[in-house]
Amino acid sequence: MQQKTIMDKQDVSQARLDDTPILLALDNVSKSYGALRVTQEVSFSVKEGEILGILGPNGAGKTTLFNLISGDARLDSGTILFDGGPIAHLRPHQRCRAGIGRSYQIPQPFSNMTVFENLVTAACFGARLPERKAWDLAAQVLDDTGLRVYANKPAGGLTLLNRKRLELARALATQPKLLLLDEIAGGLTEHEAMELVDELRRIKAEGTTMIWIEHVVHALMSIADRLLVINFGAKLAEGVPAEVMSNPEVRRVYMGIDA
Template identity: 40%
Template sequence: MEDTILSVRGIKKYFGGLHALNNVSFDLPKGQIMGLMGPNGAGKTTLVNIICGFYKPDEGSIAFEGKDISGFPSHKICRLGIARTYQIPQPFWELTVWQNVLVAGMYGKGISRLEAETEVQKALELTDLSDKKDVHTKHMATISLKRLEVARALATKPKLLLVDEPAAGLNETELPRMLEILSNIRQTGVTIILIEHVMKVMKEAVDTIFVINEGKPIAHGLPDDVMKDEKVIECYLGECD
């Protein structure tokens, strides 16, 4: 039986009178890549923010490696081993690539500079940024900034990595390398939740897909099965012919 690294049970979140998440539950086996899908406003970002500790759930629980982390602050969750990236890169623009990743390791994980430098080197190698370590981020292209987001998260030594739309803004020649990077990260033992709209990424990169719409789960299963699900087609891909 596969070990479960993350267990989400009955999560509900309200914003005023709006039900942003309504009874969301799933288990994520260790070592897998799970795709998280849904139309804009479905609740994906809210769910990610709850898992990472930016929001507290109004109801329900989240267990990470068997430990209830519901309502833990984000810095504590990061140090337990959960990290995330952002769809729009948010580096320190005046710092170099190396400095950006070093800051993430030292302050995100709370480790010494010496230990952080080791993690920085690993992260840059995994994301193909070693040759850009001395470049200031304000001079970098979109593909490199996307990789930098991933590298900064990796510097915190995560066991679970939530990656927000890594393919957004990439062209057809850049996309395969990003998929390869995600695969290489997985091979190091990191479990991944991938939030993405690009179908090619979902079909090629993930083991399972979890779909929510209007805050409610509507499908969870193998990519081919989910893509054929009538509810998914209607709410996310458009009406069937």
């Protein structure tokens, strides 16, 4: 009788990713501001459809890493490949149009514009859609992110949860291949954080690749395929979530637990 092998969800997910093309690859990426080295020879890759979670103490260099990928900061050394080609020479708006969308830790909507106008602007200038198609996409994103009821409200008057939803929605309206999420669950209640996780599961199911920086560890663990831990600008650990979180050095540095 042939023996059956039972794989858990993590094993199945990993097996599916093994043959998937790489969408983003960083090789020995470094960045300094004066004498302060905020990113030190970091290398990793992300496959299409994958969710990579990034953890690290405050000041570890996580957001700087995002800035290097999105073009908000320039590399000192190393290479970044996206969708098979180098992007270090591209400006932020060019990287957005190439398929890199991002949210910011502190939401940055156009406060005096309505929620709908924010999304239309993202669709027009980020995805380069003509006005009519931008309206259609904005309407669809409103529905997908639960913001339709706020469509005609000024973005500056939204609650924190809805500003974070709008931050996600604006990134989605650029039609990204890769979505960079910077502490989007920060400040949310447990219920609100899990609503956000459900939304990210839907986005993942549609094929969008994500890198998510987060301090709400249980939210990240519930959806990430892999974790990357950064400390003092350098890679400390990388792998499947359970293994990374059981790493003694990760527990000591990130959670203050001596093994």
